[in-house]
Amino acid sequence: MGAKDPLHIPWAFSLSEAPRLPATGEGHPLRREAARWLAWSTAGILALGLLAFGVWWLWWLRHPPSPPPREIRIVRYTDLGVPPSIAEPAAPQLNIAQAVAEAAPPPAIAVPEPVPDEQAQRRTIATMAEMTEALAPITMEDLGAGGGDSLVVDIDIDTRPAPGEFVAVEQEPVRIAIDPPVYPGVAMAAGVEGTVIVRVLVGRDGKVADALVVDGIPMLDEAALACARTAVFRPALLQNRPIEVWVLMPIVFKLH
Numbered sequence: 001m002g003a004k005d006p007l008h009i010p011w012a013f014s015l016s017e018a019p020r021l022p023a024t025g026e027g028h029p030l031r032r033e034a035a036r037w038l039a040w041s042t043a044g045i046l047a048l049g050l051l052a053f054g055v056w057w058l059w060w061l062r063h064p065p066s067p068p069p070r071e072i073r074i075v076r077y078t079d080l081g082v083p084p085s086i087a088e089p090a091a092p093q094l095n096i097a098q099a100v101a102e103a104a105p106p107p108a109i110a111v112p113e114p115v116p117d118e119q120a121q122r123r124t125i126a127t128m129a130e131m132t133e134a135l136a137p138i139t140m141e142d143l144g145a146g147g148g149d150s151l152v153v154d155i156d157i158d159t160r161p162a163p164g165e166f167v168a169v170e171q172e173p174v175r176i177a178i179d180p181p182v183y184p185g186v187a188m189a190a191g192v193e194g195t196v197i198v199r200v201l202v203g204r205d206g207k208v209a210d211a212l213v214v215d216g217i218p219m220l221d222e223a224a225l226a227c228a229r230t231a232v233f234r235p236a237l238l239q240n241r242p243i244e245v246w247v248l249m250p251i252v253f254k255l256h
Helices: 029-062 096-103 128-134 185-190 221-228
Strands: 174-177 194-202 208-215 232-234 236-238 241-243 245-253
Touching: 194 221, 208 221, 221 245
Parallel strands: none
Antiparallel strands: 174 232, 194 208, 194 245, 236 241
């Protein structure tokens, strides 16, 4: 192989390192030539990619994309209307006497009308003597126990139900009026708001006889109790008679 081979291409691959022919394995001249051309082609592709990226980057810097169009609407001040008032609306004042009169109108006073004697065949009104005899006190002699002392039965009709005690009623109490709660300044400055559940005792006259906090907020409890005591109800009825009952009433505190 030392003589010049006219069929060998000098720049393709060299046979000088081949000890014998045919050469096999990794020492084959074709394998070594293929590895060299693979390395050169990989380097060329990377260089072309970097060059293309650089060209695109320079073109993007010189021709940045235009911003999206923005629609600007011009409004005249005459189209805005009257601005809202910054003053807090005053709470409506309720006429408690009128509300109570409308909810439970007073009974009409009957005026007797004279009629002829022949039409008044049945007397329905007792005389003073009959009423005095019917309302006479019961004595021990009437009960067969002897003695002249009167028997007095003391019935405690003012016993109030305990909070949470069940009281049977035929008609539940209905709230007619209540003053708005006064927001404490400390709670307003601290941004505290919420709902305070108050249990109130509605008396026979429809007014709040007692009030206590069931579920409250420390900064708002006193204001909720003061607001609850201003409530006026139509009292609960049992056998058409007003009775005292406990009811739950939420007092809402909310900042504007």
